[in-house]
Amino acid sequence: MHKFIKIGISLGDPNGIGPEIILKTLSEKDCLNNIIPIIYSEFEIIEFYLNHLNIKVDINIIGNPSEAKSGVINIFKLRNSNFKIDFGQPKKVSGQVAFESLSTVSEHAVKNLIDVIVTAPIDKKTIQGDNFDFNGHTEYFTSITNNNHSLMLMAYAELKVGIVTNHLSIDQVSKEITVGAILNKITLMDQALKRDFQIKNPKIGLLGLNPHSGDGGLIGKQELKIIQPAIHQASEKGFNVLGPFPADGFFASGNYKHYDGVLGMYHDQGLIPFKILSKNQGVNFTAGLPIIRTSPDHGTAYDIAGKNKASFISFKNAMSLAKQIYLNRTKY
Numbered sequence: 001m002h003k004f005i006k007i008g009i010s011l012g013d014p015n016g017i018g019p020e021i022i023l024k025t026l027s028e029k030d031c032l033n034n035i036i037p038i039i040y041s042e043f044e045i046i047e048f049y050l051n052h053l054n055i056k057v058d059i060n061i062i063g064n065p066s067e068a069k070s071g072v073i074n075i076f077k078l079r080n081s082n083f084k085i086d087f088g089q090p091k092k093v094s095g096q097v098a099f100e101s102l103s104t105v106s107e108h109a110v111k112n113l114i115d116v117i118v119t120a121p122i123d124k125k126t127i128q129g130d131n132f133d134f135n136g137h138t139e140y141f142t143s144i145t146n147n148n149h150s151l152m153l154m155a156y157a158e159l160k161v162g163i164v165t166n167h168l169s170i171d172q173v174s175k176e177i178t179v180g181a182i183l184n185k186i187t188l189m190d191q192a193l194k195r196d197f198q199i200k201n202p203k204i205g206l207l208g209l210n211p212h213s214g215d216g217g218l219i220g221k222q223e224l225k226i227i228q229p230a231i232h233q234a235s236e237k238g239f240n241v242l243g244p245f246p247a248d249g250f251f252a253s254g255n256y257k258h259y260d261g262v263l264g265m266y267h268d269q270g271l272i273p274f275k276i277l278s279k280n281q282g283v284n285f286t287a288g289l290p291i292i293r294t295s296p297d298h299g300t301a302y303d304i305a306g307k308n309k310a311s312f313i314s315f316k317n318a319m320s321l322a323k324q325i326y327l328n329r330t331k332y
Contacts, residue, residue: 003034004034004035004036004070005034005035005036005115005116005323005326005327006035006036006038006065006068006113006114006115006116007035007036007037007038007114007115007116007117007118007319007322007323008038008040008065008076008105008108008109008114008116008117008118009022009037009038009039009040009105009117009118009119009120010040010098010101010102010105010106010117010118010119010120011039011040011041011045011097011098011101011120012098012101012119012120012121012122012300013090013094013095013097013098013120013121013122013123013126013127013300014041014045014083014085014094014097014098015085015086015087015088015089015090015091015094015123015300015302015305016088016120016121016123016299016300016301016302016305017121017300017301017304017305017310018098018120018121018300019041019045019046019049019120020049020053020305020306020308020310020312021120021296021310021311021312021314021315022039022120022312022315023046023049023050023053023055023057023073024053024055024310024312024315025312025315025316025319026039026057026073027055027056027057028312028316031316031319032070032071032072032073034323035070035319035323036068036069036070036074037073037074037319038062038065038068038074038075038076038105038114039073039074039075039076040076040078040101040102040104040105041075041076041077041078041101042077042078042079042080042081042083042097043061043075043077043080044080044082044083045083045085045097046059046075048085049085052306052308053308057072057073058071058072058073059072059073059074059075060072060073060074060075061074061075061077062074062075062076062077063076063077064113065108065113065114066113076104076105076108078097078100078101078104079100081093081096081097083097085306087302087305087306087307088302088303088304088305088306089302090123090125090126090300090302091126092126094123094126095122095123095125095126095127095128095129096127096129098122098123098126098127099127099129099131099132102119102122102127102132102137102140103131103132105117105119106140106141106144109291109293110144110145110291115292115326116291116292116293116294116322116323116325116326117291117292117293117294117322118293118294118295118315118318118319118322119137119293119294119295120295120296120315121295121296121298121299121300121301122137122300123299123300124136124167135166135167135168136166136167137284137286137293137295138150138152138166138167138284138286139166139167141286141289141291141293142286142289145289145290145291147288147289147290149184149185149188149288150188150286150287150288150289151163151185151188151189151192151286151287151288152166152284152286152287153189153192153261153284153285153286153287154270154271154274154278154282154283154284154285154297155197155282155283155285155321156274156277156278156281156282156283156317157278158257158260159256159262159274159277159278159282160189160193160197160260160261160262161261161262161263161264161270161271161273161274162185162188162189162261162262162263162264162270162287163185163263163264163265163266163267163269163270163271164176164177164181164182164185164263164264164265164266165177165181165265165266165267166267167267168266168267170266173209173265173266174209174222177209177222177226177227177265178226179226179229179230179233182206182226182227182230182234182263183230183233183234183237185263186204186206186230186234186239186241186263187239188287188288189202189204189261189263189287190202190204190239190261191287191288192261192285192287192288193260193261194332195328195329195332196285196287196325196328196329197260197325197328198328198331198332199260201240202240202260202261203240203242203258203259203260203261204239204240204241204242204259204260204261204262204263205241205242205243205245205250205255205256205258205259205261205262205263206227206230206231206241206242206243206244206245206263207243207244207245207246207247207250207262207263207264207265207269207270208222208223208227208243208244208245208246208247208265209222209223209227209244209265209266210222210223211246211248212246213227213243213244213245213246223244227243227244227265228244231243231244242259247264247269247273250262251273251277256273271297274297275297278297280297280298280311280313280314281297281311281313281314281317282297282314282317283295283296283297283314283317283318283321284296284297284318285321285325292322292325292326292329293322294318294319294321294322294325295315295318296314296315296317296318297314298314
């Protein structure tokens with residue numbers, strides 16, 4: 001019997017571009033092939049955006065994921081809070097709508113009622129509350145799946161970039177760079193490249209923390225005392241890891257092309273070159289978890305919300321990758 005992959009989609013912040021990129025993607029020709037999409041939202045919000053964007057699609061309103069059908073856009077109807085769209089405005093009430101969508105789809109994923117999750121962008125400030133005290137999606141999903149570790153892994157075509165530390169201020173980063181932390185992320189990246197991307201013997205390039213990878217200890221000692229020992233221990237464990245490489249030259253020279261995965265030390269070190277090289281069409285994948293979660297590689301884009309200018313390519317790629325990872329895991 002043919003398997004339709006059930007994709008749960010969180011709405012993101014309804015005052016941002018989330019609903020727009022979701023509906024643009026799902027209205028694309030052939031997008032619904034082999035999937036059963038479920039948007040977790042108040043129906044009134046979806047209805048508003050369909051009219052605003054002049055998109056015509058078939059809708060199926062459901063109260064249980066088992067009622068979802070192929071060939072249509074399924075809406076798991078959340079309670080009607082009489083929320084009014086206010087394009088581009090960060091508001092606590094829009095954060096509450098985003099959290100209700102996120103928490104419900106997450107609960108269904110943990111209970112295996114859906115196969116994968118694709119999340120639209122949230123406003124990390126307005127979503128904060130009693131039940132959401134996290135710096136982002138990555139930390140939230142790591143917590144609700146009772147995992148101590150995960151890997152933020154950005155993916156676009158052959159380019160895979162992960163980071164050792166996630167959403168931390170710069171003054172916190174060096175404190176979190178330890179041999180154990182690096183070994184953990186190497187392990188998660190190796191596992192993800194094998195299981196989720198079907199790369200048999202992944203080759204991983206590790207970036208340094210300091211400019212010029214410390215210049216032999218002249219600009220910081222972390223490369224000598226932490227990163228190089230981590231590489232040595234990883235190699236002894238059988239991982240194919242090389243480095244540490246100065247981040248600027250590593251990407252500028254094209255050296256990254258010789259590696260199946262690149263592991264940076266902190267957020268911007270990995271994500272700035274990734275987003276430039278992927279032209280904002282990449283995907284954020286939370287690797288190392290029992291559930292499959294992807295998202296576009298951008299935020300709420302309040303500045304263009306409601307203007308029908310948002311590109312849906314990254315979100316579309318996130319849906320495609322979630323589906324592919326699901327299929328890869330069934331073969332692993």
